[in-house]
Amino acid sequence: MKEERLTVSKIRSGTVIDHIPAGKALHVLRILGITGSEGYRTAVLMNVESRKLGRKDIVKIEHKKLGEDETNLLALIAPTATINIVEGYEIVEKRRVRIPERIRRLLTCPNPTCITRSSREDVVTSFKLVSRDPVILQCEYCGTMVRGEELENLLTK
Amino acid sequence: MGLKGRDVVSILDLTRGELEALFETADKFDRRGRARYRLLEDKVLALAFFEPSTRTRLSFETAMKRLGGETIGFAGAEATSVAKGESLTDTIRMLDSYADAIVLRHRYEGAAKLAAEVAENPVINGGDGRQHHPTQSMIDLYTIRRLFGTIDGLNIALAGDLRYARTAASLALALTLFRPRHLYLVSPPQLTMRPEVLRVLDEAGVRYSVHGSLDDVVEELDVIYVTRIQKERFPDPMEYEKVRGSYRITLDLLKKGRKGLKVLHPLPKVDEIELAVDHSEYAAYFQQAAWGVPVRMALLTHIFGVEV
Numbered sequence: 001m002k003e004e005r006l007t008v009s010k011i012r013s014g015t016v017i018d019h020i021p022a023g024k025a026l027h028v029l030r031i032l033g034i035t036g037s038e039g040y041r042t043a044v045l046m047n048v049e050s051r052k053l054g055r056k057d058i059v060k061i062e063h064k065k066l067g068e069d070e071t072n073l074l075a076l077i078a079p080t081a082t083i084n085i086v087e088g089y090e091i092v093e094k095r096r097v098r099i100p101e102r103i104r105r106l107l108t109c110p111n112p113t114c115i116t117r118s119s120r121e122d123v124v125t126s127f128k129l130v131s132r133d134p135v136i137l138q139c140e141y142c143g144t145m146v147r148g149e150e151l152e153n154l155l156t157k
Numbered sequence: 158m159g160l161k162g163r164d165v166v167s168i169l170d171l172t173r174g175e176l177e178a179l180f181e182t183a184d185k186f187d188r189r190g191r192a193r194y195r196l197l198e199d200k201v202l203a204l205a206f207f208e209p210s211t212r213t214r215l216s217f218e219t220a221m222k223r224l225g226g227e228t229i230g231f232a233g234a235e236a237t238s239v240a241k242g243e244s245l246t247d248t249i250r251m252l253d254s255y256a257d258a259i260v261l262r263h264r265y266e267g268a269a270k271l272a273a274e275v276a277e278n279p280v281i282n283g284g285d286g287r288q289h290h291p292t293q294s295m296i297d298l299y300t301i302r303r304l305f306g307t308i309d310g311l312n313i314a315l316a317g318d319l320r321y322a323r324t325a326a327s328l329a330l331a332l333t334l335f336r337p338r339h340l341y342l343v344s345p346p347q348l349t350m351r352p353e354v355l356r357v358l359d360e361a362g363v364r365y366s367v368h369g370s371l372d373d374v375v376e377e378l379d380v381i382y383v384t385r386i387q388k389e390r391f392p393d394p395m396e397y398e399k400v401r402g403s404y405r406i407t408l409d410l411l412k413k414g415r416k417g418l419k420v421l422h423p424l425p426k427v428d429e430i431e432l433a434v435d436h437s438e439y440a441a442y443f444q445q446a447a448w449g450v451p452v453r454m455a456l457l458t459h460i461f462g463v464e465v
Binding site for chain 2: 111113114115116117118120121122123130138139140141142143144145
């Protein structure tokens with residue numbers, strides 16, 4: 001039987017995010033703040049074959065070169081992701097994601113009596129990285145510590 | 158160096174040196190008894206107590222009055238525009254424009270940090286939820302130093318509700334700035350010290366151990382710091398009745414301890430200390446509460462940068 005392939009053409013320039021854990025591509029877009037209305041030609045591939053991961057997701061964004069500060073946030077949910085910056089159909093930069101020392105706005109504190117949870121206050125959440133392995137973050141307002149595996153549930157809606 | 162113009166959100170905002178300088182100023186005020194000063198006569202201190210408080214609020218008020226300054230403020234949010242739905246940040250902005258410093262108590266953890274970000278003038282945390290109570294810790298440390306001449310080298314137990322009592326968490330953090338010989342964390346399993354506090358102890362290399370009962374450790378202690386176990390922390394009232402006996406401080410228990418053993422308590426106490434202890438040589442908590450005034454006077458003069 002002939003193997004069926006899902007082909008998506010190469011992009012001329014922009015960013016390819018490869019090796020995203022299967023099923024997390026939409027989370028990746030959310031963290032990057034890409035809603036579709038920005039107008040970038042974007043390919044989202046989900047649950048495709050991967051030698052390394054078995055299954056993986058891929059996101060290709062044309063004409064947008066993502067900076068390290070932006071892509072490092074992906075480490076919260078896709079620590080295996082690799083970032084390829086493309087120019088003239090060539091990969092000109094390849095990098096891994098690394099969880100940043102401080103994460104603002106993206107996460108909601110799980111402590112219901114943290115001041116950042118008060119609906120009256122206009123306050124941006126801020127977590128600092130206290131351990132990289134295992135990943136542990138700490139709310140800078142109430143001191144609550146959260147572990148890597150909890151982060152996905154804490155992404156700000 | 159110096160505390161002038163600084164916020165005090167956590168006890169760890171101060172160094173050991175800054176605390177020792179503060180204690181020396183407190184000694185001066187304490188030696189001079191009930192003298193009135195004109196050191197802060199051009200200053201107004203705002204007392205923003207969104208949560209009930211007796212000692213913290215009244216001792217700040219007394220401290221400010223002894224120093225010749227004025228206070229404004231409120232106790233309980235009911236009678237203020239907060240009850241109408243005003244945000245903490247708006248309330249703080251207003252107080253910041255009226256007063257030269259703000260003391261804040263709030264039931265949400267992180268409220269003082271947020272207030273400090275909003276206010277241009279110094280913000281002193283008078284207790285935020287279960288997290289910090291730095292000025293109480295200053296008084297606790299000062300009391301230990303006055304009673305023993307040192308904080309280093311002592312065996313100190315924190316007993317009771319170590320999970321939700323901000324005084325216990327705050328004192329544990331404070332002790333990382335010193336070198337206690339050993340810290341005994343004594344609580345029911347539901348009310349053990351929170352991981353973020355233990356992490357600071359670990360990083361500072363403070364030697365500590367966790368216990369379920371004071372009986373096991375009383376013979377080794379110099380100081381027992383007691384916090385109240387609140388009934389409402391237990392979903393099952395039977396469970397509360399079961400554990401409360403293990404943390405009750407009785408004369409019989411204290412008699413098993415070393416000579417010179419002292420009991421501290423941030424107060425208010427309800428029934429966690431047997432009344433007979435109040436009149437014994439073990440009780441240091443009323444003296445501790447009294448030292449709240451000179452310690453807070455010292456803090457205010459340091460924050461306003463006034464020579465004493």
